[in-house]
Amino acid sequence: MENAKQLQFEKPKFFERLKGMLGVDFYRLFHTPLFYIFLGIAAIIPALVSMGSMGGGEGMFTNAWQIIAADSPLYIVRDMGEYANMNMVFIFGGIMVSIFIGHDYRSGYVKQLFTTHAKKEDYMISKALVSAFSMTCMCVTYLIGGMISGAATGLAFDINGGSLICAILGKMIMSLGWASLYTFINVIFRKKFGISIVLCFVLGTGIPVIGAAALLGNTPALNIFLYGSSVYACLSSNFLSVLICLLNSAVWAVVYNVLGWLVLSHRDVY
């Protein structure tokens, strides 16, 4: 053909591709109201939790930091209210991730991504990292909201600073594992993000682990699950707790990313 020109094809390296994909996802995250709405929700949850705990006169919390994490790693609790702490970020985070990824498929934008050099593994990693980032941000707004709510309800702020930092750090680290799980669920259900939302919600509440705890008892073996480790990051945490959270989150992130990559590679994009 007379119009044909000499072409050169430069193969982008993995990190160049990932940088591009992460750039797109962060651009989208910061340019859509969804992210800010969920940051707001995360900030409001502690107020609702502390208000709910005040019902019936004597409150459930004796210390403001109990709004952030439980006193001890209890998998079996007497009151559902005892589950209400920063772990709730992972429930709402699941909803946010489902909407975020579902829109990729609903709008058809995912076609644009996969037509170009983007690989399926780039997509999984990028979505998991951006979702983990947004959940970590939600943890921060939850923390701020929790402190304000604690102060407003007149709760004490006495705590071992080191344990508190370990608990918050542990929960933030767990965001990566949760984000990878939610990304995996969403690449399975794709456009049907209603199903993803329900599934993420159910898993985020930790119901399967709570059910297992009812059978097995309050055993540390439950720490191998995402919810288990998230509960383990409590107000009696230490450096070991952070390490366990890190290990658990990293292992599950790898598992779900590999599974997601396999699903994407062997199935049609539509």
Added chain:
Amino acid sequence: MNAIEIRNLTKSFRGMYALDGLNMTVPQGAIYGFIGENGSGKSTTEKCICGHLVPDKGEIKLFGKPYTDAGVRARVGALIENAGCFPSSSVWANLMMQAINLGLKDRAGEINRVLKIVRMEDNAKLLFKKCSLGMKQRIGIAMALLGDPALLILDEPINGLDTDGMRLMREILVDITKNYGCTVLISSHILGELEKIATHYGIIRQGKMIREIAAPEMDSRSQVYLSLKTCDMREALKLLQAGGYDVKYSGDEMRVYDIDDAERLSSFLLQNGVTPCELKKHKIGLEEYYVDLMSKKGVV
């Protein structure tokens, strides 16, 4: 070098074959018109090339490399079914996301360049959902043009466009192949429009390529005929058949093939007592070529 080379491509959906050993060759720099009935496998082929569908078997090469090669894929742009934009984001934001994904350096400059090509430079701030169908198609083309693509894959880009929109789309496609050396694979049912721009054609049926032909070759093969109307069509038919003319009479139109001298035919008819009422010269175009090919039994 060929821009696209497909060998024995097969793709099935729940046991139904959408592509059944498809072979296809698109030369570099061509505007390749991809034609076929609904459900013949055009979109499936395009989606396989774009990596949206996983083929059952077969080989796809783009510019001599496997179609999964990231280097080649970075130079592929596509508009398949819709523009693939976020409705609540602006035209600019949608293009920006693709520019970031492609790792372009001068993103703003590149976005302005493609918006200018598709004549959308004044609508950059518009929300995608507020755009008309024609505008959305043009945004899809702009998106596909980001990053100097070597290959453009367009699935029915002129569907739903008005006459002006079609003309604009035609100008854009000719412009990008001429000035940017891009290869274009375009599928469409509007054969008249396709005929104006395509340099090559591929006709697909039931998941198989039944004919690939270059536009000049099709031109040389196209039969010339005269359409004739007389007061007594039956008498004219008898007369022309007796005179050794290649005639076809369908009831409302009589065609005399392989003759382009209307004066000679008119004289022949008049000399034999038949007065022609209307005599027009025609050439069989893409549409008739396609219909004729499709009507042949056993062409699969």
